[in-house]
Structure formats: C-alpha cells, structure tokens
Amino acid sequence: MTMLQQTARPVPAHGKTLVKATGLSKRYGSTHALSGVDVSVAAGEILGLVGHNGAGKSTLMRALAGREAADAGQIDWHGGGPWNQRTAERNGVRMVYQELALCPDLTISENIALSSPTATGLRWRARAERVLVETLDHVFPDHGINIMRLAGDLPMPQRQMVEIARALCTPNLTLLILDEPTESLSLDATRQMYRALRELAARGVGMVLISHRMQEVLEHTDRIAVMRDGRVVEIVETGDTSEERLLVAMGGEVRADTATMHRIEDADSGGAFTRREVAATQAFELPFSVASGEIVGLAGLAGHGQERLLHRLWSGGRGIAVAARRAYVPGDRQSSGVFPLWSVAENVTISATRELSTFGVISAAERKSVAEDWVQRLHVKGGSRASITALSGGNQQKVLVARAFASDAPLVLLDDPFRGVDVKTKNELYALMRVEASRGRSIVWYSTENGEMAHCDRVYVFRSGAIVSEITDTEITEERIIADSFGADPRSSEEQR
Numbered sequence: 328m329t330m331l332q333q334t335a336r337p338v339p340a341h342g343k344t345l346v347k348a349t350g351l352s353k354r355y356g357s358t359h360a361l362s363g364v365d366v367s368v369a370a371g372e373i374l375g376l377v378g379h380n381g382a383g384k385s386t387l388m389r390a391l392a393g394r395e396a397a398d399a400g401q402i403d404w405h406g407g408g409p410w411n412q413r414t415a416e417r418n419g420v421r422m423v424y425q426e427l428a429l430c431p432d433l434t435i436s437e438n439i440a441l442s443s444p445t446a447t448g449l450r451w452r453a454r455a456e457r458v459l460v461e462t463l464d465h466v467f468p469d470h471g472i473n474i475m476r477l478a479g480d481l482p483m484p485q486r487q488m489v490e491i492a493r494a495l496c497t498p499n500l501t502l503l504i505l506d507e508p509t510e511s512l513s514l515d516a517t518r519q520m521y522r523a524l525r526e527l528a529a530r531g532v533g534m535v536l537i538s539h540r541m542q543e544v545l546e547h548t549d550r551i552a553v554m555r556d557g558r559v560v561e562i563v564e565t566g567d568t569s570e571e572r573l574l575v576a577m578g579g580e581v582r583a584d585t586a587t588m589h590r591i592e593d594a595d596s597g598g599a600f601t602r603r604e605v606a607a608t609q610a611f612e613l614p615f616s617v618a619s620g621e622i623v624g625l626a627g628l629a630g631h632g633q634e635r636l637l638h639r640l641w642s643g644g645r646g647i648a649v650a651a652r653r654a655y656v657p658g659d660r661q662s663s664g665v666f667p668l669w670s671v672a673e674n675v676t677i678s679a680t681r682e683l684s685t686f687g688v689i690s691a692a693e694r695k696s697v698a699e700d701w702v703q704r705l706h707v708k709g710g711s712r713a714s715i716t717a718l719s720g721g722n723q724q725k726v727l728v729a730r731a732f733a734s735d736a737p738l739v740l741l742d743d744p745f746r747g748v749d750v751k752t753k754n755e756l757y758a759l760m761r762v763e764a765s766r767g768r769s770i771v772w773y774s775t776e777n778g779e780m781a782h783c784d785r786v787y788v789f790r791s792g793a794i795v796s797e798i799t800d801t802e803i804t805e806e807r808i809i810a811d812s813f814g815a816d817p818r819s820s821e822e823q824r
C-alpha cells in the first residue's frame with residue numbers, strides 16, 4: 328500500500344467545511360494583496376482558484392497554510408485552535424509550490440530526508456525513500472526518476488513530479504494546496520496527477536488548485552473562486568460556469584481560446600529588414616536554422632533535446648553558427664534569471680546597457696523610462712521601483728521576458744518562458760513576439776504547451792535528442808506535433824547525446 332493510499336482520512340465528514348477564512352486582509356507596503364477575503368474548503372472537494380498575475384492567489388494560499396499571518400480577519404480550522412505554520416502542518420496541510428522547492432545541489436533522496444525531519448537514522452531514511460518511490464510509481468507510472476540524481480540535474484517536469492509526490496507522502500494529509508502544479512508537466516503526467524487528486528478527494532482530502540489553465544480548472548474542480556485585485560469576486564459551482572465567464576470575472580477582455588488563436592498579423596510592422604540566417608547547426612540529421620524575422624518553435628515531449636539546443640545556441644561553440652548577441656529567457660527563474668537584490672527596473676534594463684550607455688555611463692532617467700515602458704506594456708504589477716522579489720511569480724516571469732526584448736539582441740531564445748503567466752498577458756506576449764519578428768528579430772521558442780506553437784512560423788519536433796520533423800504554417804497543429812513526438816524512434820547520433 329502506498330502512502331497515497333494510506334494517507335487520506337475523512338476528517339471531518341466528506342463535504343463538511345475543513346477550513347474557513349473570513350475577512351482576510353494583507354498589505355505589503357501600499358499593496359493590498361488581500362482585501363476582506365471570505366473562502367472555505369470542504370473535505371473531499373477540489374476548489375479552483377483563478378485570477379490574473381498579482382491577484383493575491385499565492386498570498387491567500389500562504390495564509391491558509393499558516394505561513395503568512397494576515398493583518399485582519401481569521402482562519403478557522405474544523406478542529407479549532409490557533410492557526411500558524413506549526414498547527415497547519417500538524418493538521419496535515421501541505422503546499423505544492425509553483426516555484427520548485429527542491430534544493431538543486433542535493434539528490435532527490437537527500438531532499439526527501441531534509442523534508443522529513445522525523446526520518447532520522449538510516450532505517451527511517453530508507454523508509455521515506457521507499458514511500459516516495461512507491462508514490463511516484465503509483466501516480467506517475469512511467470516517471471523514470473532516479474532518486475540518487477541531483478535534483479538540479481533533473482528536467483523541470485521530473486522535478487515537479489517529485490514535488491507533487493513529496494506532498495502526497497504527507498502522512499496525515501487533510502488539505503493539499505497546489506500552486507500551478509501542471510505548468511511544466513506533460514499531458515500524460517497532468518492526467519495522471521489529476522487521477523491521483525481524485526483518489527485523494529474520494530478519501531476526504533480537501534484541495535485548492537491554483538492554475539492559469541482554465542480548461543483544467545473547469546475539468547477537475549468542484550467549485551471555483553475567482554480573485555481580482557486582492558478580492559474574491561465570485562465563487563461558483565464549476566458546472567455552472569464557463570471559460571468566458573471566468574475570464575470576465577478575472578477582469579479585462581480576454582480571448583477565451585488561446586489555443587486556436589491564429590497568428591497575429593502585425594498591421595504596423597517595423598518595416599523592411601534584410602533577411603539573413605541568424606543561427607544554424609548541422610548537428611542533427613535534419614538541419615536546424617532560424618532567419619531574421621522568424622519565430623521558430625521547438626516542440627515534442629519535454630526533455631527530448633529542446634533545452635539542450637537552446638543552451639547550445641546560447642553558449643555558441645563548435646558546430647553552431649550563431650549571431651554574436653542573443654538574449655535568453657529561462658523557464659526556471661529561481662536558479663537562473665532573476666537578480667534578487669535588484670529592482671524591477673534594474674532587472675529589465677541589465678541587458679539593455681549597450682543602448683542606454685554613453686561612454687559606459689548609464690543614465691538613470693533613461694533606465695527608468697525604458698523600464699517604465701516595459702512595465703506598462705506587460706502590466707507588471709508592482710511597478711518598476713519595486714524589488715523584484717516583491718513581485719508575484721507571474722510578474723517576475725514577465726520581467727525576464729521584458730529584459731530579453733528590451734535588449735537589442737537579434738536572436739531571442741525562450742525556454743518555456745510563459746510558465747505562470749496569466750492568460751491575458753500571454754495573449755499580449757504572443758502579439759509582442761509577432762511585432763518583434765516583423766521588425767527583424769529572430770525568436771527560438773521552446774514551449775511545453777503544444778497549442779502555443781500555432782504562433783510560430785516553423786516548428787521543429789524533437790524526440791530522443793533528435794529533430795524528427797519540421798512543420799510549417801497550417802501544418803502546425805497540436806495533433807501533428809503529438810503524432811510526430813510519438814513517431815518511430817529516430818536514428819540517434821553521437822553528436823546529439
């Protein structure tokens with residue numbers, strides 16, 4: 328019996344309120360992260376929590392998990408008593424973080440030992456490892472994870488699976504809070520995770536699912552709470568709502584169906600540019616290249632060589648011809664990307680130094696004006712003077728995107744860059760990329776969301792470290808990408824390994 332099967336104890340009875348927040352308010356300086364929030368979660372229910380970047384979702388979850396004290400309001404647990412991190416943990420409340428919380432310099436096994444303080448001694452540690460592996464096998468049967476590997480060496484989807492399995496191992500799990508858990512998971516792993524959540528719900532565990540993926544929220548939750556500017560503006564039964572209705576409640580006019588959104592034709596394009604090859608390599612059986620003005624996608628199952636190609640394009644070297652200047656947006660902003668001690672403005676303009684500097688001196692006014700412009704264009708909530716770490720996760724990611732496009736690099740490399748970015752901003756970013764390409768910029772874009780590839784001019788599909796197909800224009804569909812991703816095993820070459 329895996330830990331997942333033993334954990335869930337129906338306390339209290341299915342459908343009875345597990346936790347209830349009333350009038351929660353929280354301010355950070357002048358930002359009202361939460362304003363009078365009322366919300367509850369019942370045993371055995373999955374509550375969806377949606378809202379644009381900076382709406383207050385993570386703050387609310389941290390309060391529910393006892394990790395953040397609210398300035399006003401209260402949290403009532405069904406068993407009563409004070410509410411803080413210690414009592415929350417003792418009552419089986421557990422969070423799966425949006426930012427992968429594993430220590431990259433330790434093995435998975437060591438991470439597990441660290442997060443199971445009771446697993447002291449070799450026997451207990453071995454038991455904790457066994458339970459984790461059993462849970463991984465149960466939830467993600469084809470996970471392929473070796474727990475003796477360094478966490479930092481695992482691809483993002485595998486790290487996310489470990490993070491989910493680790494939470495599911497919590498012995499007395501009663502409330503599970505998941506902050507965008509599927510952003511880097513494959514379709515299969517996503518389905519497997521939801522199957523496991525349903526098993527937990529059937530055993531009485533209450534869950535809160537934060538996600539920007541409206542279809543998933545509509546498919547897998549029982550009720551949905553919509554947040555906007557620190558308030559819960561609507562709580563509905565999932566069966567009584569729709570994607571359009573949710574997006575309207577979240578605020579702003581948003582296209583409901585991003586997957587089928589066609590490429591945006593840029594009416595006021597930047598004009599003529601000389602078309603030339605910006606990067607190319609013959610390292611694959613099918614040659615790879617990108618020209619000025621092109622958006623080229625890298626698709627296929629995660630971990631099949633797309634990120635390796637991006638890194639090679641970024642670092643240059645043997646076998647790669649690439650433009651001298653390039654900008655890079657990492658998907659893993661925690662370990663590479665954000666300069667945590669710097670402001671938003673400094674983080675945006677660091678790569679724009681070349682354009683902003685006169686004889687090596689950067690004008691503060693110019694820096695501010697460039698940063699302000701990007702903060703407005705991408706709706707970075709928090710402003711340009713804020714410390715970047717004071718921003719919500721999605722807003723930090725927008726800053727990294729802004730940094731790349733604020734530079735004058737002719738080649739922009741995007742490594743699954745829109746993880747955690749809300750639907751509204753994503754649509755604006757697709758348009759921004761099209762405008763940038765129309766001005767001659769080249770973009771190489773790896774995305775784990777196949778639907779996003781419809782915004783590319785050409786797409787290379789990867790499998791087992793090789794490029795197995797190149798598709799263009801109307802051929803770029805999710806069905807075609809999936810078919811090519813699962814096609815016959817390509818011949819491998821030493822170069823690609």
Ligand SMILES: Nc1ncnc2c1ncn2[C@@H]1O[C@H](COP(=O)(O)OP(=O)(O)OP(=O)(O)O)[C@@H](O)[C@H]1O
Pocket residue numbers: 355356358359360378379380381382383384385386387708709716717718719720721722747
């Ligand atoms: N530690 C902090 N210091 C200052 N401001 C903060 C801090 N944490 C959050 N905020 C601010 O509170 C607001 C709500 O942030 P929160 O992280 O809860 O949003 P979110 O809805 O989870 O966003 P996302 O979808 O991007 O994760 C944001 O404006 C954010 O900048």
